[in-house]
Every structure is written in C-alpha cells, then in structure tokens.
Amino acid sequence: MIFLETVHRKRRHILQRELHESNALLDAVINGTDYAIFVVDEEGVFKLYSRGAERMLGYVPSQIVGQNAMLFSQKVCVPEEIASRARRIQEQYGRPPVGIEVFKLPLRDDGPFGQEWINIRADGSRLTVAVMMWELKDADGEPQGSLAIVRDISRIKELEEVKHDFIATVSHELRTPLTSIQGALGLTTAGVAGPLPEKASELLAIAYRNTEHLVRLINDILDIEKIEAGKISVETKTLDASDALRGALESNRPYADRFGVHMVLKGATAGILASADPARLAQVLANLLSNASKYSPPGGEVWVATEVLPETVRFSVRDFGPG
Structure with missing residues (x-):
C-alpha cells in the first residue's frame, strides 16, 4: 500500500508539474504577444483579457474580467459602426444580431484581416483594429463561449492611405501632360501641321506609340488600385x-x-x-x-x-x- 501511495504521489507530482509548465507556456503565448486576446463565455462575460489587450486599449484586466462584454464593446467601439454592422447582418442573415453576435457573425465584405473596427482607448485616442473570432466548444461539442484575437492595423491603414494618395497624385500629374503630348503627337503624325520628312514621321510615330504605352501603364496602375478597393467597374x-x-x-x-x-x-x-x-x-x-x-x-x-x-x-x- 505504501508503495502504491508513493507511486500515485510521484505520478500526481509529475502531472502537476506538466500542468504547471503547460499553463506557463500558454500564459507566455497569450500575454507575450502584442495582439489583444479575449475569451467571453456563453453569457457574454469576460473570462480572459490579455496583457496585449491592456497595452492596446489601456484598460487593466481587473477592470474587465467578469464584466459584460457587450457593455465594454459599446465603450470601446464607435456606436455608428456597431449600428452599421448590425444593419448589414440583418440584410445578410435575415434577422438582427443578438448580443455579441454583432461581433461574432461574419460578413461577406469583411476585410482580409477580419472584421475592421475603430476602437477608442481608455485615454480617448483611436486606433483601427482587425478582429477575428472563433467559437469555443467543450469535449461534447457544446458551445462554451468565444475567443477573439484583435490586431492593431492602424499603421497598415495609414500606409494604405499614403499609397492611395501617392498613386492618385502621380497618376493625375503624369496622365494629364501625357494625354496632351499624345494628342499633339497624333495630330502631327496625321499631317495637321504639314507634311513631314519620312525619317521625322517615323520618329514621331515611335514617340506616339511610347506615349500610348505610358498612358496604358498609368491606367493599369489606377485599375489595380480600384481592384484592391473593390471599386472596379x-x-x-x-x-x-x-x-x-x-x-x-x-x-x-x-x-x-x-x-x-x-x-x-x-x-x-x-x-x-x-x-x-x-x-x-x-x-x-x-x-x-x-x-x-x-x-x-x-x-x-x-x-x-x-x-x-x-x-x-x-x-x-x-x-x-x-x-
């Protein structure tokens, strides 16, 4: 009996150590990333609020864990965005979202990083975030809540805006003079300004074709921008x-x-x-x-x-x- 008790005690000690190591690893993964990680139960109550979320939003875990997720979301999300997404969910699913479904249900127009939201930090400053959510289930497959991973994409959005402005400006500044040059070359090669020597006509024809190619390249750049924005007609x-x-x-x-x-x-x-x-x-x-x-x-x-x-x-x- 003493031998069996010793074996059980050693096995229990090993299992406890493995559990401790596993929990330590999980804690390092959850709290070592700059992403915000949340776990909400089926009643819509926060069960986990990571340090990444604290760094991102400025609220400490003691303020959030145990609180209602929908009330917190109404504090950190722009009300107009919540209302807009609720309307789009109604259109896509044929019914209004219930509770945190406004954040859980995917939409066809969600961006490549997931749902995109404007969030309001504790200090009042704003950031753009991408939210991805998964349903959590127990061993029997019953819903247990939701896991959300939130990424700050403010810098990405800023760079996209800079790129958009750059392309729009460069394209406009180049296309306008190129169109004028192309028109002038076309009229000249057509003989509007009088007959041209054969060699000059050949050179002008080459210049016209190259100008035409540049105009086409600029239009291609603009089309790529439209495709990325989903606005191609x-x-x-x-x-x-x-x-x-x-x-x-x-x-x-x-x-x-x-x-x-x-x-x-x-x-x-x-x-x-x-x-x-x-x-x-x-x-x-x-x-x-x-x-x-x-x-x-x-x-x-x-x-x-x-x-x-x-x-x-x-x-x-x-x-x-x-x-």
Missing part, C-alpha cells in the same frame, strides 16, 4: 469576339514590330458573339500580347486565336520564348 456588352481580337492585334502590332515579332491570327471565326466589357477585354489582350512580344525571340511569332466552348469563348495567346 465592368460594363458587359455583346460583341464579336473575332473583331475584338483583330482590333487588339492592330493596336499592339506596332509594339510587336519593335521586337521583330510577327503576330499570327491562327483562328478567329467571324460572327462569334460574346458578352464582355470591351475596354477590359482590350486591356487584358493588350497585356497578354505585349508580354508575348517582349519575351519572344527576334523573328519569332505570337499565335492568337479564339475558340468556341460550350458556354464561353476562349481567347488564346501563345509565344515561343523561354519559360
């Missing part, structure tokens, strides 16, 4: 696929000529109707054709074609360069 129309392909070839042939590359139309049956945005289609084809021309060997060919599939039309661009 697409206006679909019924168009002739072969006409669209031939138009792209004609527009991009001068660029291919610079590399000594010949564009070959391999297949484009007339009368194939497709639903697409003409401007976006031309943009995509121009990018494909310019890349194919740039990376083809001198004297090489770029094959282009359209192919009718059961419900779509496939545009293909094939080059014979490396890669």
